Amino acid sequence: MVCDMSSDIFSRQLDFSKFDLIYAGAQKNMGPAGTTLVVVKEDVLGKVSRKIPSMMDYKVHISKGSMFNTPPVFAVYTSMLTMQWLKDLGGIKAIEEENDKKARLIYSEIDLNPLFKGYAVKEDRSNMNATFTLENENLKETFDAMWKEAGINGLNGHRSVGGYRASMYNALSLDSVKVLVEVMSDLESKA
Template sequence: MSNPVYNFCAGPAMLPKDVMLAAQQEFVNWSGQGCSVMEVSHRSADYLEVANQAERDLRELMNISDDYAVLFMHGGGRGQFASVPLNILPENGIADYILTGSWSQSALTEAQKFGKINLAADCYKNNGLGSVLPQADWQLSKDAAYVHYCPNETVDGIEFDTIPEVEKPLVADMSSCILSREIDVNKFGIIYAGAQKNIGPSGLAIVIVRKDLLGRARSVTPSIFDYTLQLKHESMFNTPPTYAWYLAGLVFKWLKQQGGVKAVEQTNIAKAELLYNFIDNNEFYENRVETRYRSRMNVPFYLKDEALNAAFLAESKAQGLLALKGHRSVGGMRASIYNAMPLEGVQALVNFMQDFAKRNG
């Protein structure tokens, strides 16, 4: 019998098997209609119930109050890099950005097209390890329209262990950590996330925006990126990515069946501890992030002899352990262990890493 396959891709990422099986079962005959859900009008009563149920389930999973709008949008996370300043940064205003890795850098670069951006904090190394500059050392602007940060850096494997306490609206790119741990949504002005890691397939973005921030979009803001207009049209100003929205709804139902975010977080802690403990106790591998700020979702690691990288990747793939190559900008390896990755998958990876080290150490 062949080994089970575990997909460690950073995104598009592994989806829960139960969700995939449910989607497969009704792919060509959804809800007894004789056609696929992707062929049904987004304005039909049946599809509207799918969309509305997905929002209700997400609100329940994250305890999102009526003070916030929940939008299902186009453009992925990068679309929101532009949407955020276009919606809440005045033309002559300033915004603070916290830089901790590749994705916060991309968000900052995009935002600079639309206004003055203050680099309030830059990532740094602590004893040669990736880390987060203490908030006491941040240089925040007194008149900032908002403070933007990325709680979990997918490429760099750096994750904040607390939510920053700031006086201005806090904006967070949660593309790679949304629904992986409990958070207090009320501490944020805007939360946005590309779907392709913990929500569903690529092509969809979730935006959770506090309603008092609506109505501020610049006149040049494209209509599909105008939060106020999207809320008015219930995320259907134009045809939304209906199949991705449907699959996201299935993922939300699956999360509820697991016991919700609180239960899933405990599994995520166990998975991360298993992998990091192995890396820390095996001289053949190393992680280059300060322990306090290690990501639970994205675990970058390096072989002590990087000449063996190609062999590691070829042999791991043959064992059904997919997509372990690190991002091209940082090299090495990376195991993305999002919600859909079972503990058994991480154990299989650890077993392979242990065997590989014995044979090549």
């Protein structure tokens, strides 16, 4: 079992033993862009029948103590600081509780506010990225101005889907989600 956990690594408790390989770009929950975490069970290494470039061969990296190439030292250092921050908060269990609060808050507003509609069905919703759209496109200009005025940025949806995407990675506070929910609620009262 191979999993790309770039969006949710260290955001919730998981049974990591179920995975043979975990890949995660650090830029969302673990540190800055430029760092990648790979966790691999040694018994899956070396089972590829074709030639793999040494830079892509995890067996080579492991044999060199993850120092096969020059690591991005600053990105690794800031990832360490991020993981220390997470540990000081109470670890993955504590951040999962905080992430659950953020997700419940935004999805509650999406579900209760008739001006918005979520993209994902409830059982498939992400705690890291809440995706939604306006039911009335005539309110787009007003809503966009309101969230920008509230100091929110990066709310635009994915280029392939449109709408809005509220990213709520570990470092985003519950108070930040509350600001967005207040803007959404204010839009409803003005409509």
